[in-house]
């Protein structure tokens with residue numbers, strides 16, 4: 516029997532399931548999502564790039580959210596990626612900072628953001 520500092524495996528499992536459901540809900544209801552940590556320099560680079568492009572995006576700072584570590588574990592299980600930033604566009608996982616920058620350099624990022632409705636198209 517656990518006191519207030521311990522949790523049963525059932526409780527941990529419930530926390531994980533709730534975090535997974537929350538992460539999926541955030542991803543499905545926002546065109547662009549960056550799961551981030553406020554002190555992470557790679558996250559800053561991605562957020563700066565999206566701001567530079569004038570893209571609307573949702574940021575979830577996992578070090579600030581009370582359930583951030585559960586969300587990070589849920590993302591690891593769901594996407595196979597435990598590190599932040601973990602970027603999603605139009606419900607699809609893109610990857611981290613390196614991948615996002617690479618997609619920008621190869622000209623794939625802006626069309627994807629436009630298609631997602633995160634940036635206004637030129638015409």
Ligand SMILES: N[C@@H](CCC(=O)N[C@@H](CS)C(=O)NCC(=O)O)C(=O)O
Nearest residue numbers: 555556557598599600611612613614
């Ligand atoms: N190559 C990765 C680097 C990302 C990275 O190393 N992020 C660190 C934070 S700065 C991380 O997630 N560390 C594990 C953790 O915070 O749990 C990328 O391009 O996104």
